[in-house]
Structures are given as C-alpha cells and as structure tokens.
Amino acid sequence: MLALAANHPATSPTTPPGDVVHAFATSPCFGADGLCLSARESGLWCSRDGGATWRPASEPGDGRATATSAVAFSPRFAEDRTVFAGGHGVVLRSLDGGRRWRAMVLPSPPPLVSCLVASPNYGADGLLLAGTLEDGVLRSTDRGETWRRSNFGLLDPSVLALVAAPGFDRDEALYAGTETGLFASENGGRSWRETPFPDDVGPVLALAISPTFAADGVLWAGTERSGLWRSADRGRDWLRVDPGTIVEPVDGIALPSAPEAAEVVLAILPTEAMISRDGGRSWATALAAPVGHGGIASVAFPSGAGVGSELLVALRDGAVVRGTLDV
Amino acid sequence: MSTVARRVPTASAARRPGVVLQPAVARAFGSGVRQVVAAVRPTLGPTPRLVAAAKPFGGSPELLDSGGAVARRIVALPDAAADVGAMYARSVIWRTHEEAGDGTATTAVIFQAVYEAGARWVAAGGDPQALRTHLGRASDLVLGALTAMSVPLRGKARFTQAALAACADWELACLLGEIFDVVGGEGQVDVRGAPGRGSDREYVDGMHWPGGVQSALFVADSPDRRAVLEDAGLLITDLDLTDPGDVRGIVARARAAGLRGLVVVAQRLSDRAIGALTASQDPPGFRAIAVKTPGTGERARFVAMEDLALLTGGRVVARAAGDRVDDARDDWFGRARIAWADRDHFGVVGGRGDPRQLRRRVARLRSALQEERDDERGTALRNRLAKLLGGSATLWVGGASPTEAAARKANATRTVAVLRGIVVGGVVPGGGAAFLDCREALDAAAAASADAAERAALLLVARALEEPTRTIAANAGAEPGAVLAGIAEAGRGAGYDARNGRVVRMADAGVVDSTAVAKTAARAAIAGAAQALTIAALVQHRSPAIATQPA
Incomplete structure (x- = not known):
C-alpha cells in the first residue's frame, strides 16, 4: 500500500498571525541548497534549511512587503539561479537564488498573478507566462522584463492554473485552467482554444501533465467542486475519475515520474492529501493535515515525485511537514 | 517575360456569325484553351516569371505574377471560335481564384492536360458523356487521396514557409507567418497599405x-x-x-x-x-x-x-x-x-x-461560419468571431512605388486567404508532389476497372496530375522528364524543390501547399475539362461581347 509518511513534525510557521500561504516551491537544487520559497499574504518568504526556519525574502524598493501569490523556479536554476514570484501587478525576479529581487511591473490596470510558469525551454527561449485572475495570461519573452497580454481565444480571463507540456520545446503545448473551464495553446501561449472540458463543473484549480505526455497524452485537472478529471488524448475528451470520492477542492495534483508508479496520483485537498494507485479509480487518505495549521497549501517533491522520494507539505499558516512517499 | 495583349475584336473573317460543329469544335476550343493556359503557365512555381499585360491605351505594361490576374486580363481572342475556349478556360481558372485565392496556374495546367487528352480519346470514338461521368469518379479519388495525405501545420516557421510558397515575398511571408501563428485561422487579419517601402504588423488586443x-x-x-x-x-x-x-x-x-x-x-x-x-x-x-x-x-x-x-x-x-x-x-x-x-x-x-455565454456564442458563430457559402456573409461572421475571440492583427504593406505597393497588398490579401485555408484544412507536400502521389490511387482503380471509358478517365487524370511538376521544373529551367524520373526514384512525398534545383522530400524541406487550394484546383480543373469535353457545337455571333468579368 502506498502512503505518505510524515518523517518530521510540522515546523514552526514563523509568520505573522493570520498569514496565508498561497504558493510554495522548492529549488531544483534542494538537495544541495535546501532552498524553498513561500508566496504568502505577508510577502515572499524564504527558507534555506529545507523549511525548518523562514525569513522574509528581500523586497524591492522601500522594503515594504508585497503580498505574493505565485512562485516558480527557472528550469535551469542550477546554472542561472533565477527564480520568480508573482503578486498584485508585479512579477518579482531574482538572479541570485532568491537573495535580491527586482520588481517588473505588469500592464495596467494591475492584475493579481495566480500562477507562474517558466518555459521548460527557458534557457533558450526566455519565455515566462503568468496566469492572472483578471487579465488572462500575460506573456514575457525576455525573461520577465516586459509583459504583454496574450489572450486570443482565451474566453475566460480568470486563470487559476497553468501548465506546460514536458516536450514544450517541440510541441509548445500549454494548458490553462480557468473559472469556467480549460483552454489549450499549441503555440506557446500566443493563442488559445477552448477544450471540451465541461464548463459547469466549477473552476479548474490545478493541472498536471504526465511526465510521458508526448506518448500517452495524459492530462489531469482538479476542480473546486467536481473532483478530479483525466484526459488521455491531450485534452480532447475528459472523464471524471473519482465519482463522489473527492468532495473538497483539488488545490494541487502530483504525478510520480518513476515508471513503477505510473498509475499513482496524489491529490492535494485543503484538509488532506489523497492518493490513488490505480489511475484515480480508488482513493485513500495519504496524509491528514496537522490540526491547527489551516490546512494544506501545497506539496513539493524536491527531487522529483516517485515512490520513496522526499516530499514537503506546505501548510496554510507557513509551517512545513517533511516526509516520504512510501510503499 | 510573357506578354498578353488585350485585343479588341474586329470584324474579320474569324468573326463571321455561324455554327461550328465537331471536329472543328475541339480544334478551335482547344486553341483558345492553349492560348490562355500558355499565358498563365509561367506564373506557376516558386520561381514565377512575370507576365506583361499591355494596357488598352498604351503606357507601360502591367506586370503580373498571378495566374488569376493574367487570365482576367485576357478579355477576347480575335478568332471567335477559339475565343469560346479561351473564355471557358478563363472562367475555370477564375473560379479557383474566387474560391481559394490561389492555385490558378495549377488549375490551368491540369485543366488543359485533361481536356486535350480527353479530346483525343473522344476524337478516337470515345463517348464524351461516359468520359465525363468517370472523370467525376477520378476527381473523387484525387480529392480523397489529398485529404488522406493532409497534415495540420503548426508553428511560425512552418507558416512562414507556407506563406512564402504562396506569395514569393520573403518580408510578407515572415510577417504573415508570425501573424497566423498568433491569431490562427479565426483571427481577424486586416491588410492595409503603408506609406514607404517597408511592411510591418500590429496586434490589437481585445475587441x-x-x-x-x-x-x-x-x-x-x-x-x-x-x-x-x-x-x-x-x-x-x-x-x-x-x-x-x-x-x-x-x-x-x-x-x-x-x-x-x-x-x-x-x-x-x-x-x-x-x-x-x-x-x-x-x-x-x-x-x-x-x-x-x-x-x-x-x-x-x-x-x-x-x-x-x-x-x-x-x-x-x-x-x-x-x-x-x-x-x-x-x-x-x-x-x-x-x-x-x-x-x-x-x-x-x-x-x-459571462465566459459561458461567450463560449456558446462563439460555438454558434463557428457552426454558422462552416455552413455559410456566401463570401460577404462569411466575412462578416468571421469578423464577429475574431472580435469575440479577443484579438486581431493588421499587416501594413508598403512598396517602392504605388504600383508595387498595390501589387504587394493584393499578394498579401491572397496569401492571407491561402493561410486561412491551411489552418482549417492543413497542408500537403508542395510543388506538385501531392498530385504525383495521387496517381497511385488512380492507377490502382484503373487496373481494377473493366470499363474502357473509366480506365481512360482514370489514366488521363493520372497523367494530367504530372503537369504541375512538369511546369514548375520547366519554369525553373530544368528538364521535366529528368525531374519526374528523379522523383519516381525517390518515392512518395518526393518532389522538385525548384528554388534549390533538387529532388527532396517536400514536407521535410518545408515545401507545402494548402490542402484546400490543392483540392479546389484539382476539382475545378477536372470538372471544367469534363464539361468542356461534352461541348458538341459552338454558336458565334457577329460581334461577340468582350468579357470584362470571368463567367
């Protein structure tokens, strides 16, 4: 049986009372640098010891904290030390592993960035995409310096989730989850087309793409009110895989990359993480959120998701639980 | 450079009123077809030669590189009987231009080849009505084969190559390649004249x-x-x-x-x-x-x-x-x-x-657009759709002179139509290669047929489908027979890359044609020739009206 094992107790959140974590990410070099970033209502927070202790990341300008809502590491972080965070009307960029930050202003009126995605081919194309709650998708082709709305065909401007295909350098495939459905782009976000995802099942909060997407075309979508959905043909047809099992909003989805765990799916809900080992047909609680921390905000697999791999569970109040995905 | 002279009909012997019957019909009609197609033929391929059209009242001639425009400038031939064939060919070519915006020279050369081969078969005692029926089946086989080999086109580089094949203008091709990558087939693309030599594009966000x-x-x-x-x-x-x-x-x-x-x-x-x-x-x-x-x-x-x-x-x-x-x-x-x-x-x-209502309206407009056959109403629907989808692009086209700017703008407008067709219908190997690959289906059907008229129809269409490649090779200065032999050796998907003078796999080399244009050209050419082969008599008047618009 697969289970999530919490190897350590929850850390102290070290945050102002009432603070909320909106997004959480670990460095691609986590094993060496222990770096993780937490986008919170109180600003951007940084830990360099694997989430044990936290302090505010440097803020641009006069040092006032900017509420942040999204965070993303460059796929080439080991070489370029670049990391991004999004907030209200700005994208913050650090070129030194999160020590100093610069704010790039988004087109007015300022939108709230809900998610950030760096192109898997970022080293070559410098492409960064920001999903926003008001202005759809903003696109930067100069590593975040300048931004432009890129919403042709995106009929719903409230974007909650964005994901790029692993073979993005070849197929330029992107998917955007919105308040009313799911949109696809086959040209790197220059234009969008709606998918047949039902528009009456509630907002799409989370998206995940199979590590072998080029071969299997499997895409997952987590919704606020209607559980988890799966497509096996690059988003053309959709099927709900958990009839009735998942009743909470699906805030995140994690797919192990190991071949032996091809059918394993982890769904991150506000009060628990649920796991399926049969492609979503049956579910079991993998980890209940520790009491008193406001629930689960996000889960990160620092060295890639796989059976036995380490994971970090970020709780809403800023605390972190470290564990492993065990058999 | 070829020259087209606009002739004003005169009361010559060739203009006497009367009725022309077979076999004179085929000779005269074929002569008219040959003259029009000969004028259009130089424009086929990526290395088109210009056609100079004399102006009725003197002055420098008009320089044309579009088969449709060339055909349109031929308003009458001095021989009344040949004139009927010329005007008929003109209308077949123009039909392709109207429907697809491109592929006119391809239509012309296939049409002539089918007509002439069919006329020989009829002259040898064949039944023209039976031939016409079987040419219809041959056309269906060709269209089916083109559909089967069609693939979607994606990416700026590919769109640029397709645009270049359609307009032979590198600057316009680069701009249009980018525009279509951004707005796709449903976006609104306006082509407007720009002051100065250069061209540029502008994207307008929203409606x-x-x-x-x-x-x-x-x-x-x-x-x-x-x-x-x-x-x-x-x-x-x-x-x-x-x-x-x-x-x-x-x-x-x-x-x-x-x-x-x-x-x-x-x-x-x-x-x-x-x-x-x-x-x-x-x-x-x-x-x-x-x-x-x-x-x-x-x-x-x-x-x-x-x-x-x-x-x-x-x-x-x-x-x-x-x-x-x-x-x-x-x-x-x-x-x-x-x-x-x-x-x-x-x-x-x-x-x-409300995004849901917006999606429903967009779906309704898409459906209406698919059903719409009227150009004007279709354009209005497309513009509405583009507005609701949230973006449009403007291509500003300049030129060294007002004449060149106008010609480039017309070229860009035509290429936009071609690229729109490509987004919707995909592409096939270009340079005539797709037509060559259709021969396999025709040859197989001919081998399986016991009907002489059907075999003749299938085989003469198979032969006619070589004509675009032959013409492209000849226009590029190559020997058509040698080129066809090289392609046969290279196998399916191979064609003649006239820019580089080599036989290559056309899709790999980025030489593609719009499937919609290829199908329109093949359908118009074969159907036009099939109907022409059933003409048994020509009626000529004393002073035939000059055709100012293709029929």
Whole structure:
C-alpha cells in the first residue's frame, strides 16, 4: 500500500498571525541548497534549511512587503539561479537564488498573478507566462522584463492554473485552467482554444501533465467542486475519475515520474492529501493535515515525485511537514 | 517575360456569325484553351516569371505574377471560335481564384492536360458523356487521396514557409507567418497599405470597431489623441442622446456603481449632451467619453451592440425594445478592464461578460461560419468571431512605388486567404508532389476497372496530375522528364524543390501547399475539362461581347 509518511513534525510557521500561504516551491537544487520559497499574504518568504526556519525574502524598493501569490523556479536554476514570484501587478525576479529581487511591473490596470510558469525551454527561449485572475495570461519573452497580454481565444480571463507540456520545446503545448473551464495553446501561449472540458463543473484549480505526455497524452485537472478529471488524448475528451470520492477542492495534483508508479496520483485537498494507485479509480487518505495549521497549501517533491522520494507539505499558516512517499 | 495583349475584336473573317460543329469544335476550343493556359503557365512555381499585360491605351505594361490576374486580363481572342475556349478556360481558372485565392496556374495546367487528352480519346470514338461521368469518379479519388495525405501545420516557421510558397515575398511571408501563428485561422487579419517601402504588423488586443469618439473634446488632453479608461463601464444604446439631463443621470448611476470610467456607446449625442458628459470629469478620478454605436446599417449595428454587450456583461438599451436610458440599472452597464477610443475606432480589452455565454456564442458563430457559402456573409461572421475571440492583427504593406505597393497588398490579401485555408484544412507536400502521389490511387482503380471509358478517365487524370511538376521544373529551367524520373526514384512525398534545383522530400524541406487550394484546383480543373469535353457545337455571333468579368 502506498502512503505518505510524515518523517518530521510540522515546523514552526514563523509568520505573522493570520498569514496565508498561497504558493510554495522548492529549488531544483534542494538537495544541495535546501532552498524553498513561500508566496504568502505577508510577502515572499524564504527558507534555506529545507523549511525548518523562514525569513522574509528581500523586497524591492522601500522594503515594504508585497503580498505574493505565485512562485516558480527557472528550469535551469542550477546554472542561472533565477527564480520568480508573482503578486498584485508585479512579477518579482531574482538572479541570485532568491537573495535580491527586482520588481517588473505588469500592464495596467494591475492584475493579481495566480500562477507562474517558466518555459521548460527557458534557457533558450526566455519565455515566462503568468496566469492572472483578471487579465488572462500575460506573456514575457525576455525573461520577465516586459509583459504583454496574450489572450486570443482565451474566453475566460480568470486563470487559476497553468501548465506546460514536458516536450514544450517541440510541441509548445500549454494548458490553462480557468473559472469556467480549460483552454489549450499549441503555440506557446500566443493563442488559445477552448477544450471540451465541461464548463459547469466549477473552476479548474490545478493541472498536471504526465511526465510521458508526448506518448500517452495524459492530462489531469482538479476542480473546486467536481473532483478530479483525466484526459488521455491531450485534452480532447475528459472523464471524471473519482465519482463522489473527492468532495473538497483539488488545490494541487502530483504525478510520480518513476515508471513503477505510473498509475499513482496524489491529490492535494485543503484538509488532506489523497492518493490513488490505480489511475484515480480508488482513493485513500495519504496524509491528514496537522490540526491547527489551516490546512494544506501545497506539496513539493524536491527531487522529483516517485515512490520513496522526499516530499514537503506546505501548510496554510507557513509551517512545513517533511516526509516520504512510501510503499 | 510573357506578354498578353488585350485585343479588341474586329470584324474579320474569324468573326463571321455561324455554327461550328465537331471536329472543328475541339480544334478551335482547344486553341483558345492553349492560348490562355500558355499565358498563365509561367506564373506557376516558386520561381514565377512575370507576365506583361499591355494596357488598352498604351503606357507601360502591367506586370503580373498571378495566374488569376493574367487570365482576367485576357478579355477576347480575335478568332471567335477559339475565343469560346479561351473564355471557358478563363472562367475555370477564375473560379479557383474566387474560391481559394490561389492555385490558378495549377488549375490551368491540369485543366488543359485533361481536356486535350480527353479530346483525343473522344476524337478516337470515345463517348464524351461516359468520359465525363468517370472523370467525376477520378476527381473523387484525387480529392480523397489529398485529404488522406493532409497534415495540420503548426508553428511560425512552418507558416512562414507556407506563406512564402504562396506569395514569393520573403518580408510578407515572415510577417504573415508570425501573424497566423498568433491569431490562427479565426483571427481577424486586416491588410492595409503603408506609406514607404517597408511592411510591418500590429496586434490589437481585445475587441475593436470602426467608429471613434463623438467629439474631439474627449481625446483633446491626450498627446496621441486617444482616450484610455481603466475598469470602465459601458452604456450601450442605439438611441440618440440629446437631453443633457439623461447624460447626467447615466453618469450619476455609473459613479454610484463604483465605476472609475464610463463609455457611452450611442447613436448620436447632441452638443449639449457632450458638454454634460465632458463636465462630468470634475471632480477628477472619473472619466467619461462617448463613442459612436458600431456597425453600419440597422442589422449590423444591432449585432455589434449585442456582441459588445455579451462581451462586457452589459445590456443593450434598445430603441426597438422601447428602452429609455433613465431606466438603466447598475447591471445594464457592461464592464471592461480597459476601454479605449480615438478618432476612428473604439475598443475594449478584458470584457467582463459571462465566459459561458461567450463560449456558446462563439460555438454558434463557428457552426454558422462552416455552413455559410456566401463570401460577404462569411466575412462578416468571421469578423464577429475574431472580435469575440479577443484579438486581431493588421499587416501594413508598403512598396517602392504605388504600383508595387498595390501589387504587394493584393499578394498579401491572397496569401492571407491561402493561410486561412491551411489552418482549417492543413497542408500537403508542395510543388506538385501531392498530385504525383495521387496517381497511385488512380492507377490502382484503373487496373481494377473493366470499363474502357473509366480506365481512360482514370489514366488521363493520372497523367494530367504530372503537369504541375512538369511546369514548375520547366519554369525553373530544368528538364521535366529528368525531374519526374528523379522523383519516381525517390518515392512518395518526393518532389522538385525548384528554388534549390533538387529532388527532396517536400514536407521535410518545408515545401507545402494548402490542402484546400490543392483540392479546389484539382476539382475545378477536372470538372471544367469534363464539361468542356461534352461541348458538341459552338454558336458565334457577329460581334461577340468582350468579357470584362470571368463567367
């Protein structure tokens, strides 16, 4: 049986009372640098010891904290030390592993960035995409310096989730989850087309793409009110895989990359993480959120998701639980 | 360079009235076909040669590189019987131009090859009606084979290559490749003349219409004469607003609704109403402007207002419904992240309409567009669809001289139609290679047929499908027979890359043609020839009218 094992107790959140974590990410070099970033209502927070202790990341300008809502590491972080965070009307960029930050202003009126995605081919194309709650998708082709709305065909401007295909350098495939459905782009976000995802099942909060997407075309979508959905043909047809099992909003989805765990799916809900080992047909609680921390905000697999791999569970109040995905 | 002379018919012996019967029909008709196709033939391929059309009243000749334009310039031949064949060929070629915007020279050479081979078969005693029937089946096989080998085209580089194949203008091809990568087949692409030599493109985010501000006062304080309102409300009506009290009431309701800006979209505002709207800017922090109701004509205006209301989540205050502006409630205001207007246009970005309703309207328009056969109505539907999808592009085309600029603009417009067809229908290997690969299906069907007329139809079409490759090779200075032998050796998908003078796998080399254009060309050529082969007599008048428009 697969289970999530919490190897350590929850850390102290070290945050102002009432603070909320909106997004959480670990460095691609986590094993060496222990770096993780937490986008919170109180600003951007940084830990360099694997989430044990936290302090505010440097803020641009006069040092006032900017509420942040999204965070993303460059796929080439080991070489370029670049990391991004999004907030209200700005994208913050650090070129030194999160020590100093610069704010790039988004087109007015300022939108709230809900998610950030760096192109898997970022080293070559410098492409960064920001999903926003008001202005759809903003696109930067100069590593975040300048931004432009890129919403042709995106009929719903409230974007909650964005994901790029692993073979993005070849197929330029992107998917955007919105308040009313799911949109696809086959040209790197220059234009969008709606998918047949039902528009009456509630907002799409989370998206995940199979590590072998080029071969299997499997895409997952987590919704606020209607559980988890799966497509096996690059988003053309959709099927709900958990009839009735998942009743909470699906805030995140994690797919192990190991071949032996091809059918394993982890769904991150506000009060628990649920796991399926049969492609979503049956579910079991993998980890209940520790009491008193406001629930689960996000889960990160620092060295890639796989059976036995380490994971970090970020709780809403800023605390972190470290564990492993065990058999 | 070939030359086409526009001839004014004279009362010569060839113009005597009378009836021409077989076998003279085939000779005369074929002569006319040959003359028109000979004039069009040089324009086929990526290395087209120009055709000079003399002007009726002298002056420098018109230089043409489009088969459709060349055919259109041939308005009459001196021999009345040949003239019938010429005008017939002209109409077949023009039909392709009208339907696909390209592929006219391909149509011409296939048409001539099918007609001449068919005429020989009929002259040898074959039944023209039976041949016509079987040519229909051959056409179906060709269209089926083209559909089977069609693949979608994606990416800026591929679109650029396809554009280059269609327009043979590198600058235009690069710009159009990028534009189609961004807006796809459903986007609105406007081609406009630009001052100067160069060309450029511009993307307009959101939805915009012709019809700018109602008064220059609304843009007077902006250096670029453009008003931009953030988080604005829109009151959409086809009423004339003449009472300043009405305008003040609207402004008061907009302020009470918490709007930071207001765009009044109305048929007309009186000077006093404009004054009231201008005065509403005080105190600062709120801005209001008025723009003209979009659309010309009642129907177009209504549709544009409905689309604007849907996009922004507002409600049309409609004269026909008996609405009055002082009935307007908060939820009648449309809302947009940005509304802008200048002297000529106004637009909205980030309309706050219901995305579900918007998706349903888009689906309905897509469905209507698929069914629509009328060009004008189709264009109107496409423009509506593009507006609702939220973006458009303008290609500004310049040239070294007004004549060159006009020719490049026409070329760009034609290429836009081709690229639109490509987005919808995909591409096949270019340079005539797709037609060569259709022969396999025809040869197999001929081998399986016991009917002499059917075998003849299938085989003569198979032979005619070599004609585009032969012509492209000849136009590039190569020996067609040697080129065809090289292609046969290389196998399916191979063709002649005339730019580099090599036999290559065309798709790999990026040499592709629009599937829609290829199918239109094949269908028009074979159907046109099949019908022509059944002509048994020609009736000629004393003074045949000069054809100024293709039939």
